[in-house]
Amino acid sequence: MNVRAKQRLSCLVSSFLQICMTTVWSRVISTVERKRAMHKNVTVIGLKGIKYGNGRNCKNLRRNKEDGTLNGKDLKTAIMVEIIDLSQEIFAGMPVFPSLPEVKITVYATHEEWDGINDVDTISPAVNLLEMGEHTGTHVDSISHMAREFRGQTIETMPLSMFYTEGICLDLSDKKPLELIETVDLQRALFEANLEIKAGDTVLLYTDHYRRAYGTNDWANNPGISVEAGRWLGEQKVAAFGVETMSPGVRKVSNKEVHRICGELGFTHYENLINLHRLIGRGRFRFIGLPLKIRGGTGSPVRAVAIFEK
Numbered sequence: 001m002n003v004r005a006k007q008r009l010s011c012l013v014s015s016f017l018q019i020c021m022t023t024v025w026s027r028v029i030s031t032v033e034r035k036r037a038m039h040k041n042v043t044v045i046g047l048k049g050i051k052y053g054n055g056r057n058c059k060n061l062r063r064n065k066e067d068g069t070l071n072g073k074d075l076k077t078a079i080m081v082e083i084i085d086l087s088q089e090i091f092a093g094m095p096v097f098p099s100l101p102e103v104k105i106t107v108y109a110t111h112e113e114w115d116g117i118n119d120v121d122t123i124s125p126a127v128n129l130l131e132m133g134e135h136t137g138t139h140v141d142s143i144s145h146m147a148r149e150f151r152g153q154t155i156e157t158m159p160l161s162m163f164y165t166e167g168i169c170l171d172l173s174d175k176k177p178l179e180l181i182e183t184v185d186l187q188r189a190l191f192e193a194n195l196e197i198k199a200g201d202t203v204l205l206y207t208d209h210y211r212r213a214y215g216t217n218d219w220a221n222n223p224g225i226s227v228e229a230g231r232w233l234g235e236q237k238v239a240a241f242g243v244e245t246m247s248p249g250v251r252k253v254s255n256k257e258v259h260r261i262c263g264e265l266g267f268t269h270y271e272n273l274i275n276l277h278r279l280i281g282r283g284r285f286r287f288i289g290l291p292l293k294i295r296g297g298t299g300s301p302v303r304a305v306a307i308f309e310k
């Protein structure tokens with residue numbers, strides 16, 4: 001074998017070994033990634049597609065070589081989520097808690113003004129002026145709202161992790177107007193739903209009072225939790241609980257003391273939630289109800305949502 005033939009053979013052997021090593025290495029990588037996806041509920045993005053979920057729920061979206069879509073969908077919509085809106089609409093004249101400010105929404109500036117157009121039949125608002133209390137519609141209370149002794153813990157000082165949590169929703173729709181929800185009622189609802197409260201959860205309480213009474217004279221006569229039930233929720237170390245009524249307790253019975261216990265045990269609550277019936281029987285979800293960063297705020301309207309990943 002001459003020198004040139006030897007060189008060619010050595011080149012061929014080296015290329016062959018390189019291909020073998022690349023194949024083995026990519027297999028090792030893909031096995032590691034698959035195992036990580038199986039065990040840690042992570043998303044693994046590779047050339048062939050995306051793996052996400054954990055264990056038996058691990059899903060595999062295959063990438064189309066021609067257009068790069070995943071199972072015929074683009075990346076943004078391939079990982080589907082269902083977002084349930086838990087928030088009331090805000091409008092002038094909407095129901096508010098007795099003695100709190102009415103909502104007023106007026107046009108502050110129009111497109112016509114900005115464009116120097118006079119004599120218009122219809123104005124088109126460019127900026128509205130909102131007048132309303134912090135505790136309007138779907139909102140969260142700051143710890144400072146709960147009682148005098150907590151006045152330093154205003155809304156902008158509370159950690160955002162309190163408003164971005166796992167959530168569960170309990171069925172208490174057998175409760176009548178002004179009826180107290182006791183600890184045993186919460187425990188029974190947990191048992192029936194086969195759920196447990198974990199530290200850091202937001203626990204939503206479905207009473208169906210919104211659908212039954214919103215806009216009627218009965219709206220202010222809501223069922224609510226007892227003082228003992230409030231303390232029990234706090235002892236479970238929840239981040240918050242949420243109700244679809246104007247107050248977490250029954251007014252003039254337990255409401256004020258329920259607020260004070262929230263301050264004492266360092267958890268909060270949401271009021272005026274809607275659509276809680278859509279969460280019943282569906283287990284855990286992601287709950288988000290971020291407040292506005294109001295300096296010195298005693299609470300804030302939120303756009304509360306429950307998110308289920310599909």
Ligand SMILES: [Zn+2]
Nearest residue numbers: 141248259271
């Ligand atoms: Zn409150």
